Structures are given as C-alpha cells and as structure tokens.
Amino acid sequence: MQQKKLKRLDLIFKDENDVADILQKTYSRPIEKVINDLIASGLTGRGGAGFPTGLKWKLTAEAESDEKFVICNADEGEPGTFKDREILTRVPYKVLTGMAVCGKFIGAKQGFIYLRGEYKFLIPQLTVEIEKFHKILDEMGCSFRVEIFKGSGAYICGEESALFESMEGKRGEPRNKPPFPTTYGYKGKPTVINNVETLAHTYSIFKYGPDKFRDLGVQNSPGSKVFSVSGDTPIPGIYELEFGMSLHKFVDDFGDGDSKAVQVGGAAGFCVPRKKFDKITIGYKGKLSGNSLPTGGSMMIFNSSRSMYNVLHNYLDFFVEESCGQCTPCRVGTQQLLLGIEAVKKGEKPSSYLDKLLKLAETMRLTAKCGLGQSVANSFESIVENFREEMIY
Amino acid sequence: MSEMINLTIDNVPVSVEKGTTILEAAKKVNVKIPTLCYHQDLCVAGNCRVCVVEQTGSDRLLPSCAMPVSEGMDIQTNSLQVRTARKHVIELLVSEHRADCTRCYKNGKCELQELASEYIIDEEGFIDLLPYKNYTIDHYSPSIIKDDSKCIRCQRCVRTCAELQKIGALTVAYKGKDMKISTFFEKPMFEVVCTNCGQCVNRCPTGALTEKTYIDRVWDVLNDPEIHVVVQTAPAVRVALGEDFGMEPGEIVTGKLAAALRRLGFDSVLDTDFSADLTIIEEGHELLSRLKGALKDKNPNVKLPLTTSCSPGWVKFIEHAFPEYLGNVSTAKSPQQMFGALAKTFYAKKIDVDPSKMVCVSIMPCTAKKYEADRPEMRSSGYKDVDFVLTTRELALMIRQAGIDFSSLPDDDYDSIMGESSGAGVIFGATGGVMEAALRTAYEIVTGREVPFRNLDITPVRGMEGVREAVIKIEGTLPEWNFLEGVELKCCVAHGLSNAKKVMDAVKAGKVNYHFIEIMACPGGCLGGGGQPIPTNEEIRKKRAAAIYREDKNKPIRKSHENPEIIQLYKEFLHEPLSEISHKLLHTHYRRRNRY
Numbered sequence: 010m011q012q013k014k015l016k017r018l019d020l021i022f023k024d025e026n027d028v029a030d031i032l033q034k035t036y037s038r039p040i041e042k043v044i045n046d047l048i049a050s051g052l053t054g055r056g057g058a059g060f061p062t063g064l065k066w067k068l069t070a071e072a073e074s075d076e077k078f079v080i081c082n083a084d085e086g087e088p089g090t091f092k093d094r095e096i097l098t099r100v101p102y103k104v105l106t107g108m109a110v111c112g113k114f115i116g117a118k119q120g121f122i123y124l125r126g127e128y129k130f131l132i133p134q135l136t137v138e139i140e141k142f143h144k145i146l147d148e149m150g151c152s153f154r155v156e157i158f159k160g161s162g163a164y165i166c167g168e169e170s171a172l173f174e175s176m177e178g179k180r181g182e183p184r185n186k187p188p189f190p191t192t193y194g195y196k197g198k199p200t201v202i203n204n205v206e207t208l209a210h211t212y213s214i215f216k217y218g219p220d221k222f223r224d225l226g227v228q229n230s231p232g233s234k235v236f237s238v239s240g241d242t243p244i245p246g247i248y249e250l251e252f253g254m255s256l257h258k259f260v261d262d263f264g265d266g267d268s269k270a271v272q273v274g275g276a277a278g279f280c281v282p283r284k285k286f287d288k289i290t291i292g293y294k295g296k297l298s299g300n301s302l303p304t305g306g307s308m309m310i311f312n313s314s315r316s317m318y319n320v321l322h323n324y325l326d327f328f329v330e331e332s333c334g335q336c337t338p339c340r341v342g343t344q345q346l347l348l349g350i351e352a353v354k355k356g357e358k359p360s361s362y363l364d365k366l367l368k369l370a371e372t373m374r375l376t377a378k379c380g381l382g383q384s385v386a387n388s389f390e391s392i393v394e395n396f397r398e399e400m401i402y
Numbered sequence: 403m404s405e406m407i408n409l410t411i412d413n414v415p416v417s418v419e420k421g422t423t424i425l426e427a428a429k430k431v432n433v434k435i436p437t438l439c440y441h442q443d444l445c446v447a448g449n450c451r452v453c454v455v456e457q458t459g460s461d462r463l464l465p466s467c468a469m470p471v472s473e474g475m476d477i478q479t480n481s482l483q484v485r486t487a488r489k490h491v492i493e494l495l496v497s498e499h500r501a502d503c504t505r506c507y508k509n510g511k512c513e514l515q516e517l518a519s520e521y522i523i524d525e526e527g528f529i530d531l532l533p534y535k536n537y538t539i540d541h542y543s544p545s546i547i548k549d550d551s552k553c554i555r556c557q558r559c560v561r562t563c564a565e566l567q568k569i570g571a572l573t574v575a576y577k578g579k580d581m582k583i584s585t586f587f588e589k590p591m592f593e594v595v596c597t598n599c600g601q602c603v604n605r606c607p608t609g610a611l612t613e614k615t616y617i618d619r620v621w622d623v624l625n626d627p628e629i630h631v632v633v634q635t636a637p638a639v640r641v642a643l644g645e646d647f648g649m650e651p652g653e654i655v656t657g658k659l660a661a662a663l664r665r666l667g668f669d670s671v672l673d674t675d676f677s678a679d680l681t682i683i684e685e686g687h688e689l690l691s692r693l694k695g696a697l698k699d700k701n702p703n704v705k706l707p708l709t710t711s712c713s714p715g716w717v718k719f720i721e722h723a724f725p726e727y728l729g730n731v732s733t734a735k736s737p738q739q740m741f742g743a744l745a746k747t748f749y750a751k752k753i754d755v756d757p758s759k760m761v762c763v764s765i766m767p768c769t770a771k772k773y774e775a776d777r778p779e780m781r782s783s784g785y786k787d788v789d790f791v792l793t794t795r796e797l798a799l800m801i802r803q804a805g806i807d808f809s810s811l812p813d814d815d816y817d818s819i820m821g822e823s824s825g826a827g828v829i830f831g832a833t834g835g836v837m838e839a840a841l842r843t844a845y846e847i848v849t850g851r852e853v854p855f856r857n858l859d860i861t862p863v864r865g866m867e868g869v870r871e872a873v874i875k876i877e878g879t880l881p882e883w884n885f886l887e888g889v890e891l892k893c894c895v896a897h898g899l900s901n902a903k904k905v906m907d908a909v910k911a912g913k914v915n916y917h918f919i920e921i922m923a924c925p926g927g928c929l930g931g932g933g934q935p936i937p938t939n940e941e942i943r944k945k946r947a948a949a950i951y952r953e954d955k956n957k958p959i960r961k962s963h964e965n966p967e968i969i970q971l972y973k974e975f976l977h978e979p980l981s982e983i984s985h986k987l988l989h990t991h992y993r994r995r996n997r998y
Contacts, residue, residue: 165577180574182574185468185469330578331577331578333581334579334581335449335574335581337450337555338451338490338491340498340555340578341494341528341531344534345529348531348534372491375463375487376451377451378449383462
C-alpha cells in the first residue's frame with residue numbers, strides 16, 4: 010500500500026502451459042488436501058457475491074446424489090464488466106482445469122460453461138480449447154466433460170438459479186432459496202456454480218499453494234482481482250490488482266485528474282463520490298478492510314462533466330428492462346424509481362419524493378427475490394444520497 | 403415421526419414438522435399473514451412478496467410462503483419493517499393495476515382491493531403506471547375475459563394452467579416492465595389450447611381473469627313477456643351456491659335454488675340432473691353396444707375404451723391433445739346440451755310454447771359450458787339449444803341484485819317434466835359420479851340385478867385421488883348379455899386435466915386396458931368447476947363432494963333408469979336409447995384441433 014502506484018499483477022493471465030501437471034498433481038493428492046488448500050486460500054466468488062469457494066465445493070461434495078454438475082458462469086452481463094471474456098480468450102485452460110478438479114472433488118462427470126449470448130464469437134476457439142483439454146483428460150483416464158451452453162442475452166440469467174432454469178429450457182427466473190445450488194442446482198442436482206475468474210484463480214492456488222494466494226490482498230479479502238476499468242479514464246482496460254486497495258489510490262492511478270465519482274461493481278454496485286475516495290477500500294466486508302465495497306470487477310470512473318442523474322437514469326433504464334419481472338418489488342419498483350426521478354427532475358413531483366423513493370429502494374433491498382432486485386438499491390441510494398442536487402436541478 | 407422444529411412467531415413458541423413453511427407454521431398459532439400469489443392448490447411461487455416477515459438476525463425479509471422453518475427462528479410478522487415493506491409492495495401492485503374498482507366485475511371480491519383497504523393505500527401512492535402501458539382486453543372467448551390492465555403478475559393462473567391442468571395456454575411473456583401473462587404468439591384465448599375450464603378464473607385474485615358474464619342478457623329475456631325462459635341447474639351448483647351467501651361449504655341449497663330462480667322470474671325451473679339421468683341411459687347403452695361390438699362381434703372398428711363427454715373442458719382438451727382418440731369419446735352430449743335440445747323440442751311442444759320464443763338458460767359450475775353452448779354442433783333443435791350459460795357466481799350476483807335474502811328462502815321444488823332426477827344424476831357433480839351412475843344402470847341392464855355394492859355406493863370410484871381405477875366383475879348375466887359373463891369391466895376415473903393427460907398417455911402407450919374412462923376437466927369434478935364460488939381448495943371440494951353424496955343418499959330414486967320422467971320421455975318421445983331421434987338430438991361429434 011505504500012508504493013506510489015498500485016502493483017499490477019500478472020497471475021491470472023500468466024501463460025502457464027502445464028495443465029497436465031496441475032491435474033496430475035491435484036489428482037494424485039488426497040482430494041481433501043486439495044479442498045483444504047482451497048479453503049485455506051480464502052478464495053471467494055469473483056462474480057461479486059463473494060461466497061467462499063472452498064466451502065461451496067465442500068457443501069456440494071457432501072450432498073448426496075447420483076448426479077452432480079460443475080457450471081462455469083460466463084454470463085458476464087454486469088454493465089462495465091468485461092474481464093471474463095478476456096480470461097476465456099487468453100487462459101481458458103485455467104478455467105477448464107478448475108472445473109475438472111472441482112468435478113473430481115464433488116463427483117461430477119459433466120461441466121458446462123454458460124456463455125453469455127453476446128460472446129458467441131468465443132465459441133470456435135473455446136471449442137478447440139475444450140477438445141484439447143478433453144484429450145488431456147482422456148490420457149489421464151478421466152471422463153469429465155465440458156460443454157458450452159449459450160445464453161440468450163438476459164442479464165438475469167447470470168443469477169445462478171435463473172441460469173439453471175435457463176439451461177433447463179425454462180424462463181430465466183430466479184428460484185426461491187433455499188434450497189441452494191449446493192443441494193439443488195441444475196436439474197435439481199447438487200451443483201457448483203463458479204464465476205470464470207474464480208475458477209481461474211483455483212488454478213493458481215493449485216499451482217502455487219494457498220499461502221502465495223494469501224500473501225496478496227488483505228485478511229478478509231485475500232488474493233487478487235481482475236478489474237474492468239472504464240469511463241473517464243485515459244487507460245481503460247483490464248487490470249489485475251490486489252484486493253484491499255483504497256479507492257483513492259485507484260483513482261490516482263486510473264482517473265483523468267477530474268474524477269468525480271466511481272461506480273464500484275457496475276449498475277448493481279455502489280457509487281462513491283470524490284469526498285469518500287480515501288475512506289473506501291475495495292474488497293469484501295470484514296474488520297480489516299474498513300469501509301469496503303465488493304465488486305465483480307466493474308470500475309466505472311465519472312469525471313465532472315458527467316451528470317449523475319443521467320448515470321442513474323441509465324442504470325434504472327437497464328434494470329427496468331432486465332428485471333425478470335417475476336417479483337413485485339423488482340418489476341414495479343424499478344419502474345417507479347425511474348419514473349420517480351424523472352418526475353422530480355421535471356418538477357412534477359416535489360424533491361421530497363426522493364425520500365419516498367429511497368424508502369422504496371430499501372424495501373426492494375429487503376424484499377426482492379434475488380440479487381438483482383435487492384441490489385438496485387445500491388446504486389440508487391448511493392447516487393441519490395451523494396448527488397441529491399443533481400437529481401433535482 | 404419426522405423431525406420437529408421449534409421457533410417463535412410473534413413471540414409465540416410453535417413446534418412444527420421439518421419442511422413446514424413459516425406461513426403454515428403461523429397458521430398454527432392463528433397468526434394471519436397476508437398472501438397474494440400463494441394458493442393452496444398450487445406450487446409456491448414466492449413472487450408477490452406480500453407475505454414477507456422479519457427474522458431476527460437476517461438482513462432481508464423472508465417470503466413466509468416459500469421459506470421453510472429452521473430451528474430457533476424468531477419471526478416477527480407485524481414489525482414496523484414488515485409493515486412498511488408490505489405496504490410498499492401493495493402500493494406497487496396498485497400502481498400497475500387498473501384500480502378502477504367501482505367499474506370492476508370483481509369489485510368487493512378482489513384480493514388486492516381487500517389488502518389495499520387493510521393497509522390504507524391512499525392518494526399518496528406511487529405513480530400510476532397505466533398510462534405507460536398499452537393494454538388491450540381479450541374478450542373474444544365465449545367463456546373468459548382477460549384484462550391485462552388488472553393483472554398483478556402473481557402467476558396463479560399460469561401455475562393453474564401449467565401444473566393443475568398441464569395445458570400451458572397461459573404463460574409468462576417478456577421480461578422487466580413488459581412482463582405479462584400471455585398465450586402462444588399472444589393470440590386471443592379462444593384461438594389457443596385454452597380449454598375454457600376457468601380454473602384460472604377461479605384462482606385469479608383480481609379482475610384480470612373473469613368469466614364472460616351474460617347476466618344482463620338474461621335479465622333482458624326475463625323481462626320480455628314474449629319470451630318463455632327455461633332454466634336448468636347443474637348438479638354441482640346446489641352444493642356450492644350457498645357459499646356465496648355466507649353459508650358453509652357443503653350446505654345443500656337445492657330447494658332455495660329452485661325458489662330463487664322462480665323469484666327471479668324464470669318461467670320453467672328445471673333440472674340438469676334430469677338430463678344427467680338421460681345421459682346415463684344414452685351413454686350406458688353406448689358403452690354396452692361398444693362392448694358388444696368389441697367382445698361379441700369382434701368388430702375391429704369399435705373403439706374402446708369409451709370416455710365420457712360431459713365435461714366440455716375435457717372434450718376440448720382431447721380435441722387438441724389426443725385427436726386420434728376422438729372416436730373413443732362418447733357421442734352422447736353433455737347433460738346441459740341434451741337438456742337444451744329437448745327443451746326446444748320435446749318440452750316446448752309439451753307446454754305448447756313456440757321454440758323460437760323460448761330461451762334456455764343454464765346455471766353451471768363451469769365456464770367451459772359457455773363455450774360448449776356456443777359450439778356450432780349444439781343447434782340440433784333448430785335453434786341454439788342453450789342460449790345463455792351463467793356460472794354459480796353469476797347466479798349469486800343476480801340473486802343479490804334482485805334483493806332476495808337467499809338464506810331465508812323457503813324450499814321449493816322443480817317444475818315437471820324435466821325437473822325430476824335420481825341420485826345417479828346428482829352425483830354427476832363429483833368426480834367418479836358419472837362412472838358410478840353409469841355402472842348402477844349398465845350393471846342392472848346386463849344382469850337384471852343391482853350393482854353389487856352396499857346401498858349402491860360404488861366407493862372404489864369415489865374420492866379425491868387424481869386417478870382411480872376399479873374393476874367390476876360382471877356375473878349372472880341375462881341371456882342377451884351372456885358374452886359379458888365373467889368379464890372384468892375395467893374402469894378409470896380421473897379429474898383435473900393433468901390427470902387426464904396421465905391417463906391418456908398411459909392409454910396411448912398401451913400400458914392400460916380400460917373399458918370405460920370418466921374424465922372431468924376440473925379438480926374434484928364439476929363441484930370444483932371454474933364457475934364455482936371463490937375460493938376453492940381441497941378441503942372445500944371435499945365438503946362439496948360429501949354434500950353431493952348426501953343428496954344422492956337422500957333421493958328416493960338412486961338409479962337413472964328408474965327416474966319416472968326419463969321413462970316417460972322415452973315412451974312419449976325418444977322411443978328407445980340410441981334411437982334415431984336420440985341420435986339427432988342427444989348425440990354429437992368432435993373435431994381435431996391444433997396443438998398450440
């Protein structure tokens with residue numbers, strides 16, 4: 010944290026052509042040791058929700074069933090996120106290796122990559138990679154297989170249970186939880202579903218051991234994270250950085266000198282205004298990280314030329330379209346928030362109507378069926394509270 | 403014994419079986435949690451979020467309908483947080499709903515309206531979303547009106563159609579703000595596989611799905627002195643109508659029903675139970691003639707199993723889903739349509755009324771009957787055999803409009819002829835009833851003896867099991883029927899179209915070898931029909947069924963062929979079962995329909 014610039018890492022994208030070695034190594038060890046390494050590494054889900062990966066695998070391994078599945082969630086749909094695409098382009102074998110190890114551990118013979126519909130251009134090269142990978146597995150006498158399942162473009166299908174529904178040929182709508190995927194996932198069978206990046210990280214952990222991983226980041230959020238940096242930045246792109254960095258440093262590195270706010274975690278994330286940059290660190294909640302904000306990797310920087318009303322309007326427009334429409338708070342709530350800020354802006358509603366909308370957003374957080382509806386409140390509250398005058402005038 | 407879970411709800415300790423939901427547990431301690439998308443007959447959706455409750459220590463509210471209890475839970479159902487959230491949810495629903503309550507058919511019977519009044523949704527609500535939508539009303543179906551502007555997307559209808567009926571005519575389309583309940587290619591309901599069963603109507607919490615009402619048309623003819631209005635009442639109406647006047651489910655109101663109809667001004671108050679008896683005679687003989695064709699004459703063209711045809715929802719279902727089996731459906735019309743065809747021929751002549759000046763109204767537990775009456779095949783009297791079909795609910799509304807104090811009405815009788823019925827006609831209203839009635843008659847025709855069950859109660863075909871099978875061994879046949887000696891008549895009864903599908907799939911796969919199948923489109927049979935009082939659930943249906951069998955038991959005549967009016971009808975008019983005139987008036991044919 011003391012260095013001038015944030016340390017750029019090259020763990021995920023480092024080309025390491027030793028899939029067979031890694032598989033051999035993990036397969037030859039007692040599988041409990043492998044999982045203990047994963048738990049010890051402290052790796053958490055890189056899709057944004059941050060569930061401990063080792064625990065997820067363990068719970069699924071413990072679930073009794075004749076059939077289990079490993080699914081790689083590559084339905085990268087969060088506005089401002091584009092890192093999974095890069096991982097699947099440059100180091101797909103790491104993801105596949107993570108899936109195969111997981112399959113071995115939990116007892117799954119079949120893996121799927123749920124690929125965002127818009128990423129269909131990746132299919133030819135990914136298919137070649139999968140075939141290569143299958144050959145390696147064959148040589149090791151392992152029957153695990155990976156298939157690509159192409160999504161159809163709905164944001165909500167990135168939500169794990171909606172993703173299962175979609176794979177089952179049904180409407181992509183989140184399920185009631187419990188039961189959770191660890192016991193009731195794809196086709197009602199115990200399923201591990203991990204983000205692309207999470208699986209890629211497992212490769213590094215299997216290769217270098219959990220301690221190396223823990224050396225990075227901070228106690229509650231160990232390891233590195235691939236960030237998609239966009240917006241008002243001279244250097245947009247994909248960067249692997251340590252968890253636990255302060256937003257202040259991040260903006261120093263990536264901002265254009267006029268940064269007014271950073272949206273951490275995409276449309277479903279939080280907006281941090283300039284005055285709070287030095288109070289925020291990036292990582293999952295925990296006592297060491299202070300005011301921490303999680304992110305699936307999306308970091309959008311806005312400079313002073315941007316209207317935060319427009320930013321929020323844009324997000325709400327997105328949610329109004331991308332809600333599955335199933336539960337009331339999300340389906341109707343998103344429409345009310347959007348029309349509500351429009352009405353305040355036009356002067357059709359008093360500025361105090363924003364307070365009613367803030368309460369509504371809180372209800373959405375409390376009552377919506379899935380993460381989508383619950384997280385609309387994140388951007389809404391953080392933008393309206395920090396940029397209230399921009400909403401009105 | 404299964405594992406018990408201890409928790410507290412509103413500080414009251416409760417112990418329930420593992421797997422129980424918070425909602426069910428709350429009921430045990432008499433805590434009422436409001437619900438909208440929840441329905442006892444359907445799988446849990448958990449999408450309206452009205453039933454959310456607070457769990458101490460949880461950072462989200464929990465949907466009590468979908469959340470199983472866990473040990474040590476501390477649930478608050480009426481905390482400030484819950485109240486605020488619940489009110490928000492109701493306000494949101496009201497904001498997307500055309501809250502034009504005074505002009506709504508469901509005014510006073512709408513679950514959203516009830517919640518809105520409990521939670522005082524006032525002018526300070528959210529922005530009305532209606533001006534941003536472009537809704538149209540689908541009023542093309544003769545049975546069901548679908549008004550999307552009143553839909554709150556609870557998906558009860560979708561679940562009803564998909565799981566209870568396995569039809570899938572109604573489904574969710576689009577997402578986000580455009581999400582709505584629609585049909586295949588958004589076609590109107592009458593162009594898709596909808597069977598008009600009305601189970602969705604019965605479960606819709608608002609006015610989004612309602613029966614097409616013909617009340618005003620009926621008032622018009624009742625007030626026209628030139629017109630003789632004949633009314634018929636289906637068996638299941640008399641065990642449910644009372645519910646709409648605050649009576650307990652299962653109260654028999656046959657006498658009050660007749661009295662009310664007379665007060666409303668119907669000129670002839672007659673009974674579909676009569677034509678149910680007639681259906682038994684015709685269909686029973688059809689069964690026997692098919693058995694003869696198949697077993698004695700070995701005619702390969704004779705189609706068995708024979709299935710019943712009284713349920714128009716079932717008929718339309720088989721036309722869509724199993725058209726290759728249309729030859730197996732009894733050609734006998736339903737009791738409603740037999741009645742209509744006779745009313746404007748036999749009865750009109752009998753009472754000396756010009757059939758062109760006669761209007762036939764029927765009171766049915768059913769919405770599909772409206773469609774059935776509209777079928778082009780149903781004009782064998784030379785007129786539309788049944789002019790208007792009202793549901794049990796519509797009749798209740800008419801009685802209320804007329805200011806009749808229903809519960810204090812003195813009992814009255816049906817007019818004659820076509821008003822008398824046997825217990826066999828009555829049980830048409832319950833699943834298994836047609837089968838039982840047919841067996842009572844057919845067995846006796848074949849053997850000259852009563853069906854060998856105590857008190858004529860053929861209990862194996864009764865009950866609420868979705869699919870029931872029974873085998874009746876025929877013994878001691880009369881000479882004419884000796885080819886049936888020792889034959890085990892294999893019968894199957896199914897109710898609800900999901901069960902109908904199961905049975906037909908089994909028939910198609912050759913897994914079963916039935917002679918006779920009774921199928922009713924609605925759960926519980928007609929007593930659980932789409933036109934019956936709301937709400938419905940298994941408990942209510944069981945009470946109505948018990949009432950039906952009570953009514954049967956109390957009837958002096960229990961067998962269709964002993965109904966003196968039926969005997970008279972054959973003597974004076976039809977001559978014999980399956981006669982030429984029977985075929986002209988009482989039998990029909992079916993048509994193949996598309997699969998969507």
